[in-house]
Each structure stands twice: as structure tokens, then as C-alpha cells.
């Protein structure tokens with residue numbers, strides 16, 4: 557495909573997305589009907605679509621319309637490119653610009669337009685004068701990080717092995733497990749080091765937050781919201797404790813046995829009805845469902861789908877999960893609360909509210925990352941239960 561045809565394909569995908577088709581489905585649907593598209597074409601179209609979703613409202617302003625065509629025209633202008641050589645109407649290129657499209661003032665709107673307007677007051681409360689810097693960081697593609705599985709390798713050995721698979725990577729100072737991928741990121745899942753469980757995809761902010769937790773070296777840990785198991789695997793690489801995994805939707809843990817076996821660790825799955833009998837635990841991790849606002853540059857679609865009602869539902873669920881998880885901790889044990897949110901209402905305020913309604917618990921550690929300090933936004937609070945509440 558020509559570069560112009562790739563832009564035209566991105567318009568088609570975005571038009572479907574604007575009709576409420578999830579972005580992954582819209583991309584797959586386009587690719588099915590475009591057998592001529594090779595893997596580089598598919599990757600380029602995907603990049604254009606995600607670049608637009610990160611900066612949707614600025615693209616719409618610069619393109620004159622919230623349509624696939626308007627958004628892509630806006631993206632081209634946002635990137636400082638002249639649209640005329642792309643909108644040629646020749647072959648599979650988009651049709652020539654109309655006089656109205658050609659005369660849109662090329663003045664970049666405020667970067668804050670890329671954040672949902674209804675959330676700006678809450679984000680201002682969390683970030684104050686750093687908010688424009690945060691918005692600029694969130695408009696960029698996210699870097700790719702790997703976690704070296706220290707049970708099987710070292711960071712230096714993994715970096716060398718990745719290089720032999722054509723992947724450029726380097727250690728991250730100050731984080732003993734983290735590796736930053738600097739080239740060839742799309743090949744990571746095919747690399748030997750990944751296939752053999754020496755490295756896992758995991759963001760730097762999560763790795764730093766996990767390093768800040770005082771995991772019991774032995775005993776029993778419950779990952780209450782285990783999902784795909786990213787945190788459970790990270791814990792298993794650090795601790796000899798028995799690790800039990802649970803999720804209200806067990807189907808979300810379907811890949812976990814294969815991932816655990818690749819990593820060379822053992823995880824024990826338990827259903828909700830068996831948890832009380834399986835407990836109590838030395839530590840319970842609650843990596844709760846959240847707005848995902850810390851990961852919006854990886855998953856920009858989520859930013860436009862979040863509503864005030866959905867956020868309120870999530871906050872209720874988070875406080876319910878905290879209460880349930882706390883009941884599974886042994887006296888003197890710990891409860892670790894995690895979110896990939898940037899919002900106080902899902903982070904500090906949830907912890908404060910839990911401490912206020914649940915006597916006998918204290919905050920022993922807190923760790924916050926944002927796209928300005930690491931890569932994704934991430935929050936961790938470690939709470940410890942007094943041995944006696946008498």
C-alpha cells in the first residue's frame with residue numbers, strides 16, 4: 557500500500573469506530589477485507605488510528621470534522637505535514653481537499669482538548685499546573701518495557717538475547733527488573749527470550765510499584781483480581797510464597813496456566829466460593845478495575861468511552877473489593893491496593909475512605925507513578941492490619 561492509501565484506510569477504520577464499533581474490531585474488519593495489506597501496512601494503519609484517538613479533539617479541530625476523513629486530515633496537520641501531497645485523489649489516495657477543508661486555520665488547539673472535558677476539574681486537582689505537561693505526554697505513543705524474570709535470567713543476559721532476535725533493548729537504571737525496548741518492539745512476542753519466559757511485557761510504572769511492596773518471602777499471597785496475571789507473575793518472580801489467583805470472571809485467567817508455565821512458576825486458581833476456606837492470607841493484592849486513565853496512551857479508546865456514570869460504578873466496585881479483600885487477610889497481614897488510574901477519587905480517596913471505615917488498619921507504603929515520572933500512571937498503597945484490634 558502507498559502511504560496515501562494507508563491514510564485512506566485509517567479513515568475507513570475511524571468511520572467504523574465513530575459508529576461505536578470497538579477499535580480492535582474495526583481494525584480487524586478492515587484487514588479482513590484488505591487481503592492486499594501486508595503486516596507493515598496493517599501496523600501503519602493501526603498507528604494512524606491510535607495516533608488520532610490519542611489526540612481526537614485536536615485532530616477534529618484541525619481537520620474540520622469529527623469524521624474519519626476530518627480526523628486523519630487533522631492528524632496530518634498536527635504532525636506538521638502538508639495534506640495536499642496526500643489528498644491527491646489518485647489511485648487509492650484520499651480525494652482532493654475541498655476549498656472548505658483547505659482553508660481551515662492551521663492553529664493547534666490547546667493540548668488539554670485531548671483529555672475528556674468533564675474530567676478536567678478532577679485532573680487539575682491531581683496535577684495542578686503540571687496538567688498541560690501530562691496532556692502532552694499522554695498524546696505521545698507509549699514506550700515499551702519488559703520485565704526480566706529474575707528466576708530465569710538477568711537484565712543484561714535478557715538484553716543480549718533480545719539483541720540476537722533483532723530487538724534493541726537496554727536496562728533501566730534504578731529498576732532491577734526493567735528493560736526498555738528501543739527498536740523492534742513489534743517482534744517481542746516472537747523473540748526467543750519471550751517464548752522461553754525470560755521476559756514479560758510489563759510497564760515500568762508497574763514494575764516500580766511492585767518493587768515498592770514488602771512481599772512476604774514465604775507464606776501465602778492472594779491475587780484477588782488476577783485477570784491476565786501480570787501482577788501474579790511479577791510477585792512469583794520475587795517471592796517463594798504460595799500464590800493463589802482469583803478473579804470474579806475466571807475466563808479472564810484463561811491464559812494464566814500457559815504464562816505461569818513459561819515463567820517457571822506455580823499459581824493456584826481458586827473460585828470465589830472457595831476463597832474463605834482457602835484463606836486467610838499473609839497478603840492480599842487488590843489490583844482493581846479502574847478508569848485505566850494511567851494507560852490511556854496505550855488504550856486511547858478507553859478515554860473517550862469513560863463516562864461519569866461508569867466512573868461512579870467503578871468507584872463503588874473498588875470500595876466493595878477493598879472490603880472483601882480485607883476480610884481475607886490474616887491478623888497482622890497486609891492488603892495491597894493497586895490501580896492504573898491517575899485520579900485521586902480512585903486512588904488516595906479510596907484508601908482514605910477504607911481506613912476511615914475499617915478500624916485496625918494503617919497505611920504503610922504508598923507509591924504513585926504518572927506518565928511524567930515513568931511510563932503509565934499507576935498507584936499502589938500497602939495497608940497493614942494490626943495484630944489485635946482490641
Ligand SMILES: C[S@@+](CC[C@H](N)C(=O)[O-])C[C@H]1O[C@@H](n2cnc3c(N)ncnc32)[C@H](O)[C@@H]1O
Pocket residue numbers: 780781782783784785786787788802803804805808843844845846873877
Ligand atoms: C485491573 S484488572 C486486573 C489485571 C491483572 N491483575 C493483571 O495484572 O494482569 C481487574 C480485574 O478485576 C476483575 N474483577 C472485577 N470485579 C471483581 C470482583 N468483584 N472481584 C474480583 N475480581 C473482580 C476483573 O475481571 C479484572 O480481571
